[in-house]
Amino acid sequence: MSLTTRQFYRLCLCVALGAAMAACSTDDAGQSATSGADESQPQLADPSAQRADPTRRSIAQGQLTGLVQDNGSLAWKGIPFAQPPVGELRWKLPQTPELWNGTFSATDIIQPCPQFVSGLSAGIADPDGDGIVGSEDCLYLSVYAPDDIPEGERLPVMYWIFGGGNNSGYAGDYNGGELAQSQDVIVVTVNYRLGSLGWFYHPAILEAGATGAAASGNWSTVDTIAGLQWVQDNIATFGGDAENVTIFGESAGGGNVMSLVTSPMAEGLFHRAIVQSGGIGTTTLAQGVNYHDDNVPGHEHSSREIINMILVRDGLAADRESAKALQASMSRDAIRDLLYSQDAAAFLKLYNPEAARNYPAPKKFADGTVFVEQDPLAQLASGNYNQVPIILGTNRDERRIYLYAAMTDVIRNDPDEYIRFAHYPSVQWKWRGVDNLARRMAPAQEAPVYAYRFDWDEQRVSDSGLDMAVAIGAAHSTEMAFIFGDWDVGFISGDALYDPATNPGRDQLSAAMMSYWSSFAYTGETGTGRDGSLPLWQPWRNGDNNPKTLILDSAADGGIRMMTEEVTLDSIKADFMAEQWSDPTNRCRAYLATFAGTPAFDRSEYMGLTEGGCGGR
Structure with a gap:
C-alpha cells in the first residue's frame, strides 16, 4: 500500500483525533474509502437536485441544505463537525461526526458552549436563571459562500475563530455572508469548547494508555484542528479550495490562530494566518x-x-x-x-463564583504534542513552527472598551487624561501581539509577515452626551465589523456606535479592509488589495526606518498609510515615565494596567511613582 504525504498525514491525524470511521481510512489504491474513486471532495450525487435548491450539497456525513441570505449569499449553519462532547466524551478528543439519514437542514444558528451570561452571549436565553448559557453539545460550524461560483472553480477558504477570552463567545454571532459575497471567498465559522471544559488536565480523566493529544488536556485546541480537518474533507462541495485555507481570528481567537501556527498537529491544514488583537502563550x-x-x-x-x-x-x-x-x-x-x-x-x-465573563483557569498546555515544550517566543525565533504568510494587527485604542464604563466622569471632565490612561496598556498590546512577534518571525521565515494598526474613531455622541469617539475610539473588537461588513458585530455596535455623517468614510474603509484580507487569502500577499487600487501594504522589515505597520483609517483622518515606528517595552516605559498626569491615582493605575505581568514591572519604581507612593492606591 502506497500513500501520498497528504494521505499519510491525514491518516495519522485521524488516528490522533480518535476517528474510527471509514472517512478516515484509505483503500489499497491510496484513495478515500468513502469516495472509492480519488482524492476529490464529496460531490453532489444528483446535479439536478442542486439546480432545484442551490443550497443542496453532499458531504461525508450525508445530504444537507442551507439557506439563501438577504444579500444573496448562501449559508449552511450549524453543521456538526464532531460528535457532541458530552457524557463519556467530555474531556476527550473530538470524535468523527456520525452519518445522518435523509437531508440535514443546516439553517440553525450555532449555539454557544457553556459560559457565563455576558455581552458576548447577547440573545441567548438563560431560562433557569443560573447565569450560565449554552450546551456542551456545541461542536458545530457554519459555511458561507457567494451565490454564483463558476462550475469547477475553487475559492479561497477563510476559517474564522471567534474571541472572548476563551471563556465566552460563539461562532453563531458572526455571519460571513457579506465577506463571502463581496470578495468571492468561502467563510467558515467554527465553535470550540471553552474554559475549563475546553482545557482541563488530570491523569484520572485520561483513558488507559492515552498518549499524545489524547493525554494533553488541550481539547479545545484540537477542536479547531478537527474543524480544519473537516474543511479538508468537505469544503470543495461548497466551492472552496482545501489547498488554500486562511485561518483568522480576533482577541482570544487571534491567540488561537497563533496556537495553530505553533502547533505541530495543525501542520498542512492551513496556508495563511491573520491574527487580530491576539497574542501567544502556553502553560505547563x-x-x-x-x-x-x-x-x-x-x-x-x-x-x-x-x-x-x-x-x-x-x-x-x-x-x-x-x-x-x-x-x-x-x-x-x-x-x-x-x-x-x-x-x-x-x-x-x-x-468564578461572581459569574464574571472571564475567569482564571489554566489553558494551552505545553504537552509536547499539541504544543511544543518550548517558550513560544523562542519557538518563533527558531523558525520551528508552521511558517505561512501572516498578518499581525491590533487596534490603536484596544483598552478603551474595558475602561470607558468606569471612567465616564473622566471622559466628560478630562478627556485628555482618559486618552492618556488608555494609551499605554493599548500600546503594550501592540508590543505583545504584533511588534514582539514580528521582530522574531520576519527573519525566521521566507513568507511575508505583515502588520497593521486599526485607527478608525469617528463614532457618534451618545444619547447621554458621551463622545463615543473618545470613550471607545479604535477599541478592542471594533475592527471586526469592518472585516465582516456587518455593523452589528462587536461589543458595542449598530446605532449605539456609528454616526450617519461619517458612515461613508467608514464604509470605504471597510471595503478596503475586506479587499486587503481577501487579497491575502487569494495570494498570501496583501499588495494593493484585490482590485489593485489601494496603497501598497509592505511586509514588516526589521531595522530603523524600514516599513513596519499599515495604518488603517478613513481618508478624513489621514487615510491608509505605512509607518516605520515600532514599540518595545523599553520605549513604552520611557514614554510613560515622561508623561504628565492630572491625577496621580491614574498614573498608578495606568502603570499596573500597562506593565504588571511583564518584565518591565518594577515594584520599587511603582511604589515611588507619586508623592506618597502607589501602594495604597
Missing part, C-alpha cells in the same frame, strides 16, 4: 494539575485544586487541607467519576 502541565503549594506550584484553579473545591462544596471535606487528604486517598476511578458527574454550570461556578 504542572500548572494545570499540581496543588498551588506543591514544590512545583500549580495554578490556583488547577485540576487538583478544583477537586478540593468540589469536596468542600459537597460537604465531603471541611476545608482545603482535609480535602487534600481525602483526595490523596481516592482511587483514580473515584476521582474520574467525581469529575464526570459534575453538572457543567456548577463546575464552571467553582472557578
